[in-house]
Amino acid sequence: MATVADDHHDHHDHHPTGLIRWITTTNHKDIGTLYLLFSFAMFLVGGAMAMVIRAELFQPGLQIVDPHFFNQMTTVHALVMVFGAVMPGMVGFANWMIPIMIGAPDMALPRLNNWSFWILPFAATLLLSSFLTAGGGPAAGWTLYAPLTIQGGMGVDLTIFAVHMLGISSVLGAINVIVTIFNMRAPGMDFMKMPLFVWTWLITAFLLIAVMPVFAGAVTMLLTDRHFGTAFFNPAGGGDPVLFQHIFWFFGHPEVYIMILPAFGIISAIIPTFSRKPLFGYTSMVLAVAGIAFLSFIVWAHHMFTVGMPLIGEVYFMYATMLIAVPTGVKVFNWVATMWRGSLTFETPMLFAIGVVVLFTIGGLSGLMLGITPADFQYHDTYFVVAHFHYVLFSGSVMAMMGGVYYWLPKWTGHMYDEKLGKLHFWLTTIFFNITFFPQHFLGLAGMPRRIPDYALQFTEFNVISSLGAFGLGVSQLLMAYIVYKCVKGGEKATDEVWDNPEGLEWTLPSPAPYHTFETPPVIK
Template structure:
């Protein structure tokens, strides 16, 4: 016992030394999960701004038919980079950042399992982002064949493609290490008394997401490595001229790509499952079914990849299999939506900004889910493939889904991070502004897609003009509104609406609210005692034995 106490003291001294690092050293050498979480979140926000600016470039060109601003080649570079940056640079790191910040606090662990690996996971991201940006300025420009990098275009493209491939290698490595860290932390470092089926839902969804990433990020790394060797080292994986098969790339890519969809959706489910009970002042409805739903979505996600390839020409048997498996995912997703609504049912709801974003998420994600169900029907999908209907669908699940949950999470935990309350009026304005302009931007895209407008084109026939103009106006308003969010966050860091108590939301019962606000640099160096853990579990009705 004495020995271990001594080590604790020694470690404490060691930690103090870290905390004392100031200026750039604090961030470059960061091993503290909160510092690294902060780095992830700022990085992903700046990527969100970069990818968003590219989106505005796209919408500016599409405001009117004809070519106004860009050459078609550059337009295609914009759509490609916008996709890659938003998926790998904005949404994924934001969830990893949240997991870094919140998991140790929620589980009662002193830090993430591998602090130095954590540092490396983060610091691989800025070079990857730099490679993507540099690719715009090399001969031939950035990759322009879409974020899915299908051959033959990706084999024929200029050196920008090589930079993108290396960027994806770095991003993949970062994701894999980040995920190993998350799984290890969740599995091995929970406070005594917190068994797996008593964890907060955000911990569950982060765990399952991390497993998915460990399983599929290497598959993507393999696919782009094959592209690289096809391009430069004489292999013929995907080159038809040498006996390769371009369709094979699509199989491998979507074997990664479909679980990737849930990598961006599951953590959002977790966040919403934290926020809704807090502001409905009721425990989460159907906790265990939520866990099973998350797990079954994850397992099913490996068996549906070819629904992205209906138009490629699959045998009817394969089309039917992938169509039915895809439709099956609606069942666990339906369970989740039902449980969220049941959580709010007869709750004492209040509508602070995090709650607004969570409810907005439930409504709009369901719309995106339904358009996904429409697309899962093979004969309809063959008609809709590569039209704006698909663009509308995935922006409903990724913007109103993943992004709205991230805004909700930020407002929810900002008092814990900064120790100050954010400006509620501005927060609500940000929500309603985003909600309205999001729909103005993306709802017309359903109509455009149904009318046959293809995606990834800089010019279009005249009959598509009206809806495109509406979408462009919506996009610029939506984009400008995000500056409100930035202002609100900075303002909160600088004092905001006054000091936040340790538990600013009286309906919140998870462990992160048991530490002071702002969360001290080191928390749970001694695991929380079992009575404290039990108290929180009792409030969430998780103290019974349901395992």
């Protein structure tokens, strides 16, 4: 049936080829691929900056870069990873999988979909071109706090406009996801029958539309404070720099869930397949995601405990933050319960999924520690924070994406990836990740401040370990590029089901999935 469908389209389509195909494409699979490739490229760019950071921190003292450049590295590393690697990567998965998972012929608004992607390379160019300007790139941290960003040079303006473009891309992409899920489901694909990945993306898209415009407003206020004489963040004119922090984190906290919720969705697809059991507690999973999303709007000031808030604010934001542990705990419990008494096998995607469950939980627990106001006064702006968010972001979002790539790669390419190399990639990543970031907990608890290129002598050993781990972690990722390249080029032919009787519409399609799928809606039982 698949070949028939293929031939049919070859006759009717007049698709441009080569570069023009990729620039003008309106096909969700093409656009998904573009997103994923862009994400990986940015992952390497951001990773290279991390290497600079860790090289400088390999020894106490200033060796390799000057402090201003070090600050640019920490700032742009974070911006590139958040807005260039993780978010577009997740959108890549959404593009590829959501239409297939709900039995739709494509995304609801294909041209807009193309624009959502093609804004990104231009936004990245704006951001990275800041390094070429006098004064260099932004150096105030990815949070772009005023008043430091009021002072920077041209690089800050380029960053502000890059953020505007990224915001447009995210909002348009999120609208597309929501419309697709609301309006393009195959008959019988009820909301409570949708794969959890689709649910997580529906809620993520809602978060994106709700907070990206607020962030755009915040950087717009920065811009006018810098150039047009406004006083939003200037106390001499009646403003308040803390206002920027409030607006930023009203965006920033939902933003971290924007990066993790789709990862939860990917994990919830992988674990049942390799446990050979349906996902445990589907309804509670959906409710937990919705609960996390709701809570994300009312906890933002836990990033600002030391800024000088009234006591009532500190206490409220502490307890509200603690609440997040409940729905998150539900999810972790459900993943473990899914594996409970399943007939488990440990292919690469499953290894990554289990790695995420374990390591993300560590990050979640250190998050709880940070959420306790009095304790946070000790941890704030130390390496403990750095360790925490890398455990949730790298071993949460990024490793979930890696697992997702291995899980769906045979469906995308029609070939099996090299299982041995895949497992090697997992073990190298996991081990080096822990070598890199676990010691940072100790450094932070002992008081090493983050975003500083030098440190006191007693922090040397753990920093050496961390840097060695980071170099290993960086090099290991080149292996993934090779594995994917090899898989695209050839390899063992993948079956339609790929895995052992997995659930989901994507496995009813041939491998590789034809260019157009589900033009006639599938029948949902």
